[in-house]
Amino acid sequence: MAGETMRAQMTDKDGFIAALDQSGGSTPKALAQYGVPESAYSGDDEMFAEMHKMRVRIMTAPTFTGDRVIGAILFEKTMDGEVEGQPVPSYLWEKRGVVPFVKIDKGLEAEKDGVQLLKPIPGLDTLLARAAKLGVYGTKMRSVIARASKDGIAAIVRQQFEVAEQIAKHGLMPIIEPEVLIKAADKAEAEQILHDEIARQLDALPEGRRVMLKLTIPTKPDLYEDFTRHPRVERVVALSGGYPLDDACGKLAQNHGMIASFSRALIDNLRHGMSEGEFDATLAKAVDRIYRASVSKAAPAAA
Template structure:
């Protein structure tokens, strides 16, 4: 573990940019950027285009460590280069931004009110490569849709089980048990989630470090108890389908909770913009999210 990166993630001001759209979500991300499916014929061409988009974001003068603590990457992005440096090295060496890697392989079907992660069959190889590519931490997502105690307990147990494997490999896992913002009993889901996380935290080795990426809670400052736990490096928030304005307002009411936004960060960027226009659009989004994260 890089101690300078750990210190930055524990105490630095800013937020985490989520640039980890995978194969399934890449067409939608490109479409939002202004590139439709007629612009590519193969998956390789699609990934070339999304890497060009991510490279433009990362190299932008608006994308700096002044406001951004870390960036979450997709496996393909980790294994590609920006200006002859692997992406994680470019982020840290040129920008001072801590690199993370998405490691889950998608969601299983809904059962007991939740969607667990599909089996992580590539995890050991991914962790080996992540260390070789100087990745600091990882991220993995599962989703809670109903206030089902058994389902939520199983989901949190899966997150912690995988998280311990990741921590044993020398990386800091971000556990992402997302609560669907449209869940009919969202607040009850959050109660069950917090209780299950608290039980799992008590069983961790004293040296294990983890992070959480959570839906902005219905009750302000509800996750403060997680932030205060010595195992927890940081608690970050996903935008979860809220608009950037709505997500920022909700985030700002939660002291110490910082953003890890994807769509809310990137939605207004367009391939047709000039570099100056693109940098201005990105800078505006970054400043709004940063201000909400440090409130």
């Protein structure tokens, strides 16, 4: 079955996950970086249409295949769209060998106790059922940690695992993403608190239940290495967090068992005005750099 093959790929295959899930407030900035100014479109529909064109260009590029890009996280509108006359999730899996995920969160609450929790997600069960029907393998939801607040971080992790339970009931794999901001003054301390809270929640999961973790590249290398061997964790992936490509890859390479799930670091050098050859070559260079940072790591030193 496709689901079992996808699971095997996400568990064991070398490669990384492309995050193609810019939405709402982040879309104009991503388009401007790509070379499509706000004056080129009018209203949300035209804006998202421009973003879809960019994503299609990436997904159809020669380098964007499961040989190195083992998964892709989609914005909901992208999931519902088409590539070459085929629904995006089935195109990714059947034509490119890339496992599809979908971003499900609807933004963040105002900061409280040093964190921003997920806003309520109305109609989540309907979205999850639609995603499963379209052949999507899993989901992603992002919360934000701005400082080392034990109560705040505990609340964020608890909420993430509660929503993950709802996701799992639809047969989908939840990616839990409590992002620690790279500019946080006490980032290392926040990450240690986060590690311990996640460990508690993982140990409490029932037998047979698994999640994926998407985490900021930690200040202390290999902080999350134990999660890569945890029986309740399918994969540990890293967000680029605003680091430029070379910085993100350099930091990632210090963390054994952790693979990339980059967004900005993957697409930052792509431009709308590039020829197809220039575009494909630029994307291929980024894919190769991120792939190598994800897989070429020596075994960790003995304790």
